[in-house]
C-alpha cells in the first residue's frame with residue numbers, strides 16, 4: 001500500500017513516501033480501516049523530531065487522527081461491519097499506545113486499529129471533519145469545558161489561536177458565551193479568527209499582548225483585582241508564560257495542554273500567590289469529548305475550520321505548513 005513512512009528522527013527528509021509498504025493484517029480484536037482522511041497535528045512534528053522519553057520503533061507510519069471505513073474485521077470482532085464509517089480514537093486505552101507514534105497511524109491507505117478504538121461517525125460529519133477532531137478539538141474540549149469550565153460572560157484570552165487546539169478553544173469559548181480574545185501572528189489569521197467569532201484579535205508578533213489586554217480590560221493590580229481576563233489558554237509556553245500571568249485577574253485560570261515554543265519557561269511565583277492564580281493542565285481527550293463534538297457538528301452547532309486538504313504523496317508539504325505556522329485550523333491528508 002501507499003504510506004508516508006518515518007525512518008528515523010530528524011528533519012523532513014526522514015519522512016518517505018512509499019508505494020509498496022506491507023498492508024496490515026488483522027489479528028483477534030483488530031479491524032483494518034481504509035483511511036479516507038488523516039489530519040496532522042503539531043504532535044506529528046514532535047514525533048518526527050523525536051521527543052525525550054518516548055521511544056519509537058522505526059519504520060513508523062505517522063498521523064494520529066484518522067477516519068475511514070472498515071475494510072476488514074479480524075476474528076472475535078463483534079458489533080461492527082465492513083463498510084461502516086468510523087473514527088479511530090488515537091489512544092489505545094486498553095493495551096496502551098498512541099496512533100502515529102507508538103502504533104502505526106493514518107498516513108497510509110490502510111490502518112490497523114483495535115475494535116475498541118472505533119467510534120461511529122454520524123451521517124452529517126465528513127471524514128475530513130471527523131479526522132480533524134481527536135487530538136486538537138478533543139483536547140480543546142477537555143481543556144476548555146471539562147477542566148477549564150469556561151462560562152458565559154468570562155473573558156478568555158487564547159494564544160496560538162489559529163492552530164488546531166487554538167481554533168477549538170476559540171469555538172468552544174464562544175459557544176459557552178465567553179468574550180474571546182484571540183492572539184495570532186498574521187493579519188490573515190486574525191481575519192479568519194474574527195469570522196470564527198473572536199470578539200477581539202491581537203497580533204502578538206507586532207504588539208505586546210499584555211499591554212493590549214490591559215488597554216481592553218485594565219491592568220490587574222492589588223487595588224484593581226478585577227482588571228485583566230478570567231482565563232488564558234497557553235499551550236505555547238516559552239517566553240509567553242510569564243506575560244500570560246500578567247493578563248489574569250485575581251482567581252484567574254491559566255490553562256495549558258502543551259508547549260510549542262518551549263516546555264521549561266521562566267515563571268514568576270509572585271503572580272501566582274498575589275493573584276491567587278490557578279494553573280490547570282489538560283492532557284488529551286476522553287471518548288465522551290469525541291462523541292460530544294460529533295453531536296455538535298451533526299446538529300449544526302459547530303463548524304470545524306479546515307485550511308487545506310492534501311493527497312498522501314504531499315503529506316510532507318502539509319506537515320511543513322504546520323511547522324512553519326502557515327495553517328489556520330486543521331490540515332488534512334487524504335490517501
Ligand SMILES: NC(=O)c1ccc[n+]([C@@H]2O[C@H](COP(=O)([O-])OP(=O)(O)OC[C@H]3O[C@@H](n4cnc5c(N)ncnc54)[C@H](OP(=O)(O)O)[C@@H]3O)[C@@H](O)[C@H]2O)c1
Nearest residue numbers: 041042139160163164165184185258259260261283284325
Ligand atoms: N497534551 C495533549 O494532549 C495535547 C493535545 C494536542 C496538542 N497539544 C500541544 O498543543 C500545541 C498545539 O498543537 P496544535 O496541533 O494545535 O498545533 P498547531 O495547529 O500547529 O497550532 C499551534 C499554533 O501555535 C502558534 N505558535 C506560537 N508559537 C509557535 C511556535 N514557536 N511554533 C509553532 N507555532 C507556534 C501558531 O499560531 P500563530 O502563528 O498564530 O502564533 C500555531 O498556529 C502543541 O504544543 C501540541 O503538542 C497537546
